[in-house]
Amino acid sequence: MENQSKEFILQLEKSERLRQSIRAVSLEMESATLLMQSSLLLVHQSRPVPEVLEKAKVQIDVLKGLFHRLAEILQECRGQYYRYHGDWRSETQMVVSKLAFMHWLETGNLLMHKEAEEKLGLDSSEFFLDIEDYLIGICFMSNELPRYVVNRVIAEDYDFTIKVVKFLRDLYVAFRMLNLRNDFLRKKFDGIKYDLTKVEEVYYNVKIRGLITSGDSSQDLGMQT
């Protein structure tokens, strides 16, 4: 019995060492993400977007390096991505949400799953970006938009609201196509609907006060289907 225990000890200790290493990397990820977050907060105060993005982007390389370290750690135990996945799951979701927000600020587009993987250097078959982590990250990004829209309106950028409404509507439609089983993800998805409603209300408020000047407003977004 004791020989068996000795073998088990080796396995359990190896497992514990792995978790410690992973945890260390996760903590660094949290730091990098917080730095990225604090840079990004300045867009709410009308700091010019390119300037804000430049600062925040520094952290992307940091994160790329950290994910690479995670991938290396996991190489010691093939096929066990999901055994330890919980240890980096929420950090990853947060990273995705920040990256997606930055991508959207820069291009107006949704950061795709594959693009997110590329930005983070996650494209091996062993260490990848879990789809649900990606989707949850996108939901978190959506949660940022109502506040951002309000602050853009405060800064008198009224045409901006149309863009956000259009983007969130498309995002919502694309998400609604998903056959979601994960309850947490379903709840986060319902959150997108709520974000969309809030953004539509801002748009409504701006429109009825005749503040929309751009010609786009005429080919109006129309009624919500």
Added chain:
Amino acid sequence: MMADIGTYSSPSSMENQSKDFNLQLEKSERLRQSIRTILLEVESATLLMQSSLLLVHQSRPVPEVLEKAKVQIDVLKGLFHRLAEILQECPGQYYRYHGDWKSETQMVVSKLAFMHWLETGNLLMHKEAEEKLGLDSSEFFLDTEDYLIGICFMSNELPRYVVNRVIAEDYDCPMKVVKFLRDLHVAFRMLNLRNDFLRKKFDGMKYDLTRVEEVYYNVKIRGLITSGDSSGEGMQ
């Protein structure tokens, strides 16, 4: 100011991504359904095994009880084989779905270990458990913690068993059980268990040992131990 919205990627690219995701999500869901179906059968087989085994508490002869219970082992072997086949569709994802069969597996291990102990007086080893269930590939294996938790569940059975053996006037049984549980407890204590579910189950084993020692104590002080072994046993 945001980039020119003229470069806005069409909604269809978002939708295409969703379509891709759906394929993956649906595949994952089908897998989970298949796994769940098998697990229901695992539960049934385990319950049948359990109801056979209950008869040892009523002094039914052990070989007879074991023979009935063993029928289910082959059933379980087949079911785990089906699980392994399902998982072959998605290599490297054992732990993604592991939570779905974790508790059933622990229960199976506990029953097998109890049967093995009834038959041999020995601890069913991890490798032996894997062999009995046909789990010996590198892709689909018996998770170490599932095995250990299963052994803890088996230990939980022993106090009641010992009491019923004493009721049936088998006074030599308590000593055997005490010795077994003491060795098991020592072997487990060597493991550096973190403070989690397995650790709590291990703490429960100490409690089982204490209860069994109390039965042994009661039997001994009433002078009921007849076998010669009782002199060499000593204090914990």
